[in-house]
Amino acid sequence: MRLGIMTTHFAALVVLASLVLTGCQSFHREPDNSLYLQLGERAGIADVVEDLLYLIVDDTRISHQFKGINVAQFHRHLTDQLCELSGGPCEYAGREMRESHAAMGITNTQFNALVENLILAMEENDVPTAAQNRLIKKLLPMYPDIRHL
Amino acid sequence: MTRFSSKRGAVIFTPLLAMGVLAIPLASADIGSRLWATGGVTTIEGSAGGGLVPWALLGSYASDEEWGGTVAISRAEVDDYTLAVIGASLNWNNRVEVTFARQTLDLSSLKQDELNQDIFGVKVRLMGDALYSPWGQWSAGVQHKRQQDFTVPEAIGARDNGGTDVYFAGSKLFFAAMFGRNLLVNATVRGTRANQGGLLGFGGDLNNNYEFMAEAGAGVFINRQWLLGAEYRQKPDNLGLAPEDDWWDLFIAWVPDRRLAVTAAFVNLGDVATLKDQQGVYLSLQGSF
Ligand code: HEM
Numbered sequence: 001m002r003l004g005i006m007t008t009h010f011a012a013l014v015v016l017a018s019l020v021l022t023g024c025q026s027f028h029r030e031p032d033n034s035l036y037l038q039l040g041e042r043a044g045i046a047d048v049v050e051d052l053l054y055l056i057v058d059d060t061r062i063s064h065q066f067k068g069i070n071v072a073q074f075h076r077h078l079t080d081q082l083c084e085l086s087g088g089p090c091e092y093a094g095r096e097m098r099e100s101h102a103a104m105g106i107t108n109t110q111f112n113a114l115v116e117n118l119i120l121a122m123e124e125n126d127v128p129t130a131a132q133n134r135l136i137k138k139l140l141p142m143y144p145d146i147r148h149l
Numbered sequence: 150m151t152r153f154s155s156k157r158g159a160v161i162f163t164p165l166l167a168m169g170v171l172a173i174p175l176a177s178a179d180i181g182s183r184l185w186a187t188g189g190v191t192t193i194e195g196s197a198g199g200g201l202v203p204w205a206l207l208g209s210y211a212s213d214e215e216w217g218g219t220v221a222i223s224r225a226e227v228d229d230y231t232l233a234v235i236g237a238s239l240n241w242n243n244r245v246e247v248t249f250a251r252q253t254l255d256l257s258s259l260k261q262d263e264l265n266q267d268i269f270g271v272k273v274r275l276m277g278d279a280l281y282s283p284w285g286q287w288s289a290g291v292q293h294k295r296q297q298d299f300t301v302p303e304a305i306g307a308r309d310n311g312g313t314d315v316y317f318a319g320s321k322l323f324f325a326a327m328f329g330r331n332l333l334v335n336a337t338v339r340g341t342r343a344n345q346g347g348l349l350g351f352g353g354d355l356n357n358n359y360e361f362m363a364e365a366g367a368g369v370f371i372n373r374q375w376l377l378g379a380e381y382r383q384k385p386d387n388l389g390l391a392p393e394d395d396w397w398d399l400f401i402a403w404v405p406d407r408r409l410a411v412t413a414a415f416v417n418l419g420d421v422a423t424l425k426d427q428q429g430v431y432l433s434l435q436g437s438f
Contacts, residue, residue, distance in 0.1 A: 061182060108243070108278065109212035112182040119184075119373070129372045130329020137324035143281040 035138075036088035038131035039122075045086070046079045051121035061113040065104055085138045097145040106147050115139075180437060181210025181217040183243065185373045186404040187280065187322065190412045191221035191435050194292055194346065195236040195250025196270045198318075199380045200414050200431050201396050202364040204335040205288040205320035207246040207274055208238040209437050210407050216241055219437045225416055227429035229258040232348075234433075246272040246290075254348050256301065259422065264348050265297040279333075285321030292316075294347035305390040305422070307350025308357055314341040316364075330369050333376070337364040344387050345421055353387030360385050368400070376402040394419020398431065410435040 039045050053075060057063055066074075073094075083090035094100060115136065122132045143149075181188075189197040189206040197208030200223075209217030217240045225232040236250035248270035255263050272290030279286035292314040296302060299310040318337040326332035339362045342351045352358075362385065368378025382396040400414035414431040421427045 061179075107213050108281075109182045109214045111281070112184060112212050116182070116184060128329075130325065133325035133329050133331050140281060140283075140324065 031087050033087035035131055035134050036083065036086040039082070039086055039127060039135065040125065042079065042083050042088060042090060044125060044127075045082050045088075046075070048118075048121045048125050048127065049075055049079045049082070051124050052078075052117055055117040055120055056114070059113055059117060062110050062117075065106070065110065082135065086135060097142045098148065101146045101148065108147070111143065111147060180407045181215045181240075181243075182212040183210045184280065185407060186370070186376055186402065186410070188217075188219070188240075188437065190402055190410050190433060191219055191223065191234075191236045191238065191250075193223060193225070193232065193234050193250070193252065194268050194270065194294075195234075195238065195248035196272055196290060196292065197238065197246060197248075198335070198337075199366045199368070199378065200398050200400055200412060200416065200433065201382045202335065202337055202366045202380045203270075203272065203290060203292075203316060203318060204337070204366065205274070205286045205318040206279055206335075207240050207243055207272060207288070208248070209240040211240040211243050213242050213244070215243070217437060219435050221433060221435040223412075223431065223433035225418075225429060225431040227416065227418055227421075227427035229424045230421060230427060231255040244274055246270070248272070252346075252348060256422075258424065259301075261301055262298065264301065266347050267295045267297065268347070269293045279320045280322050280324075282321075285319050287317070287319050289317050290315070294343060294351075296347055296350050299350060301422075302344065302348075302350030305349065306354045306388045307344055308352035309342075310350055312342050312347060312351035314339055314343060314347075316340070327369055330371065333366075333368045333370070333378070335366040338362070339364060341385060342387070344385065344391070345393060349388065349391060349422060354389045356385065356387045368402075374404050376400075376404070378402075391422050392420055400431070408437055410437070 056066055077094035080090045081092040084092045119132055188209050189204050192198040192200060192203055196203035197206050198204040208219045211217030219238045221236045223234040233253045234250055238246055238248040240246045250268040252266045253263050270290060270292045272288050274286060274288045277284055277286040294312050296310040316337050316339040320335045323332040340359045341362060342359055344350055344353060362383040364382045366378060366380035368376045370376050379399050380397060384393050384395050386393045396418050398414045398416040400412055402410055402412045404410045412433040416429060416431045418427040
């Protein structure tokens with residue numbers, strides 16, 4: 001009798017667990033693209049990157065680093081990178097971060113300046129605070145590569 | 150603020166004003182590059198942190214190629230006392246922070262004059278970056294304290310009118326940690342002999358040695374201008390005549406711009422110099438350059 005109750009409970013637990021697990025699985029099968037949507041999809045991200053470029057040009061802390069770059073390519077590559085990172089249907093075709101930022105000697109000051117400009121560009125495009133924070137969180141792992149630490 | 154118009158206030162403020170004047174040419178140059186509100190605010194002991202606890206963050210917005218500094222005035226009004234603090238700091242390359250603070254505790258409710266203390270501080274960032282390093286930022290510091298009015302502390306059993314606190318602190322900003330909001334977490338260990346932070350002198354009849362105290366703070370950035378949080382500071386209990394409690398506070402900081410930070414808090418200082426359960430409000434204004 002006692003065993004019977006326990007088996008029933010156990011069975012119920014197994015059913016519940018499998019429901020929860022499959023529920024989670026089907027939820028995760030689709031990549032989470034909520035951040036991508038909050039950023040306004042690829043077009044919204046492209047606008048942010050464009051505003052970021054204007055801010056960089058005006059920022060004497062970092063503008064010298066960007067002298068003579070291929071602006072169209074930089075714009076396309078950064079847009080694709082942020083699109084892909086945020087769960088969007090893009091594929092980043094540029095170089096690895098360590099390679100593309102080689103020989104620049106990027107300092108903490110310059111990194112801060114770029115993040116500041118990115119935040120300002122997102123604000124100009126009405127990206128909600130939570131989405132701004134989530135995007136920056138995804139960029140953090142690149143910090144040692146970009147600074148060549 | 151009436152106290153600041155007193156003669157002593159004038160003596161205190163003259164060097165600050167001079168600093169302010171000196172700061173003008175600096176202020177017109179670019180302010181530091183660290184992100185908004187990531188310099189913390191000025192604690193009651195002058196070091197960068199929250200209100201009561203020094204954090205691993207260094208004051209001002211100076212990043213690794215920059216100089217920066219802050220000036221601050223603060224005031225805590227609890228049931229029977231008023232603590233007024235002025236402080237100033239310099240930061241070189243986000244590596245070394247040098248601070249000065251003068252505290253004035255009004256004792257009129259004990260039918261005494263006031264207690265003054267000067268605090269000279271140095272904090273060094275040992276490693277890491279609170280924002281970008283996965284393991285956070287770690288700093289060590291000293292606060293050398295000189296109690297200027299020793300009659301009352303001595304009468305209740307304090308041994309020395311000067312002392313040096315040493316501390317080790319870690320801070321980490323977790324991006325998008327709570328509902329997409331950034332979370333700042335700090336933990337500090339302090340070695341100290343100070344009674345009520347040193348205002349009641351150092352050492353006493355119950356204990357005269359250095360002891361380790363745990364301190365902590367955490368805050369959530371509602372957005373990049375508003376930080377909401379709490380702090381806790383464990384305290385020694387060296388004086389038999391004046392039992393001492395741990396401190397805690399709930400704070401809200403508003404940083405409209407890198408140049409200005411306004412902090413308001415509810416503080417609970419517990420029993421202070423024989424008077425029970427001291428609670429009240431704390432207000433602090435900080436300018437950065
Ligand atoms: C989170 C921070 C950063 C991200 C996500 C990022 C991302 C990128 C990407 C995707 C590219 C294109 C690479 C390619 O076309 O192959 C790029 C190129 C570049 N980045 Fe960054 N970057 C960051 C920080 C910085 C900083 C702080 C600086 C300098 C101040 C900088 C300077 C450059 C320059 C000058 C290029 C052009 C290189 C070239 O085309 O030769 N980046 N970055």
